[in-house]
Amino acid sequence: MSEQVRVRFAPSPTGHLHIGGARTALFNYLYARRQAGVLVLRLEDTDAERSTEDSVRMILDDMKWLGLDWDEGPEVGGPYAPYRQSERLDFYRSQQEQLLETGHAYYCFCSPELLETKRKQAQERGDAQPKYDGTCRNIPLAEARARAADGEPHTLRLKITESGSTVIHDRIRGTVVFENKIMDDFILVRTNGLPTYNFAAVADDAAMKITHIIRGDDHLSNTPRQVCLYQALGKPLPVFAHIPMIMGPDRSRLSKRHGATSVNAYAGEGYLPEAMINYLALLGWAFDDKTTLFTRQSLIDKFSLKKVSKNAAIFDPAKLLWMNGVYIRDLCPEEYVKRALPELIKAGLLPEPLDEATWAWAEKAVLSVKDKIKRLAELPQNMAFYFGEEIELDEAARAKLEQAKEYPELFKTLHDKMAVLKSFSTQELEALMKDLITEADIKFGVLVHPLRAAITGRASSPGIFEVLELLGQERTIKRLAAGLKSVGIEV
Numbered sequence: 001m002s003e004q005v006r007v008r009f010a011p012s013p014t015g016h017l018h019i020g021g022a023r024t025a026l027f028n029y030l031y032a033r034r035q036a037g038v039l040v041l042r043l044e045d046t047d048a049e050r051s052t053e054d055s056v057r058m059i060l061d062d063m064k065w066l067g068l069d070w071d072e073g074p075e076v077g078g079p080y081a082p083y084r085q086s087e088r089l090d091f092y093r094s095q096q097e098q099l100l101e102t103g104h105a106y107y108c109f110c111s112p113e114l115l116e117t118k119r120k121q122a123q124e125r126g127d128a129q130p131k132y133d134g135t136c137r138n139i140p141l142a143e144a145r146a147r148a149a150d151g152e153p154h155t156l157r158l159k160i161t162e163s164g165s166t167v168i169h170d171r172i173r174g175t176v177v178f179e180n181k182i183m184d185d186f187i188l189v190r191t192n193g194l195p196t197y198n199f200a201a202v203a204d205d206a207a208m209k210i211t212h213i214i215r216g217d218d219h220l221s222n223t224p225r226q227v228c229l230y231q232a233l234g235k236p237l238p239v240f241a242h243i244p245m246i247m248g249p250d251r252s253r254l255s256k257r258h259g260a261t262s263v264n265a266y267a268g269e270g271y272l273p274e275a276m277i278n279y280l281a282l283l284g285w286a287f288d289d290k291t292t293l294f295t296r297q298s299l300i301d302k303f304s305l306k307k308v309s310k311n312a313a314i315f316d317p318a319k320l321l322w323m324n325g326v327y328i329r330d331l332c333p334e335e336y337v338k339r340a341l342p343e344l345i346k347a348g349l350l351p352e353p354l355d356e357a358t359w360a361w362a363e364k365a366v367l368s369v370k371d372k373i374k375r376l377a378e379l380p381q382n383m384a385f386y387f388g389e390e391i392e393l394d395e396a397a398r399a400k401l402e403q404a405k406e407y408p409e410l411f412k413t414l415h416d417k418m419a420v421l422k423s424f425s426t427q428e429l430e431a432l433m434k435d436l437i438t439e440a441d442i443k444f445g446v447l448v449h450p451l452r453a454a455i456t457g458r459a460s461s462p463g464i465f466e467v468l469e470l471l472g473q474e475r476t477i478k479r480l481a482a483g484l485k486s487v488g489i490e491v
């Protein structure tokens, strides 16, 4: 039986989950689910200055919002707990001891100032990428320990074999060869006693028995160092799979310049998690050259590393917006209403809690614009005409209303008849207007366009009868009278 797949998502909690992180988390999640494996969530929070408790909360919440549930990690525990690096410092100490004892690591007493001076000197000599010169490499361990015990500031470095090359068989990038001579004895433990990213990540990946490392290809350059570290620790290598970078539409690295980059911002703008998942999956992966819409389950069924591209992915906000609209239209009415009403409450258009009658009204109102919006956050603006008494007309609406001037009598009659209508229902309103246009022998639009403009302030709206019924007789009559008056038709 082959070994169980174990993957991990290892964010540094320094803010909300961003698009790139979410895509990495998703690929790990899909791979784990596809392979009936385990997804580990590990927080790389040893940088005390940048990692905050708030960020931890945000990342966990963002993961939950996306529905990316992890099998081991914060809140759920697991056999390799703890899953926060800041709680694993004793473990890193035991690992560094092992590396020192086996001669793979050594104490370095070179001060930052000294290193800087040497670096500058090497550059002056024409060395474009100066490396650590190995000054402390051969200090006997006992002597180094004594100096350290005396309080001399130090770091720990990994002893890298200088000759030969390190070959990585990356599942996505193929075979990548790094010459060892360009690597230097990199730092494992800083002067403050805390492990560096490369050290803590490898120690944990090995201890947590991670079989596949799926992460952004900005980490490809760290991989040869990490491979050396696996070897030094005597641990088997995982499979590496470096997924392509994400760029903005202008093909520069995705950043705030391109608009919102945090998942949370998209949640706030009314994107649905299922649309985000679908869209993120397409950032570097494709099933074929035509399918764009995938449910979560179909992504799990179809995802494979083989179909992940080497080439950078382009984040296209317009496509995400389009996709979100598709997902909104696809929601069943109950689910849509459940997600839509909070937007109106948030905007102060509906009270909380909602009484039964308001709920019933609001349900119909939000449903009337379901196929008109692409983001839930568009609702308050899109439905503004359902609220308040008076309405302001936009330019297009004003032009439509002007057309009423050609049929002043017709609009007066419409107003008067609507004012006395017994039941202000879709059916009654429709019957009334049909009678009017038949009698006047005009097209439906002649009556409806100015009416819609006066009532909604816009040139387009959901079905007019539905809008009128939801708006009610009083407000309809008031707005129609005001609108007609503004074009010189007194009622």
Ligand code: GLU
Residues within 6 Å of the ligand: 010, 011, 012, 044, 201, 214, 215, 216, 219
């Ligand atoms: N904490 C690292 C990051 O957020 C993890 C990189 C890795 O997956 O090894 O970039």
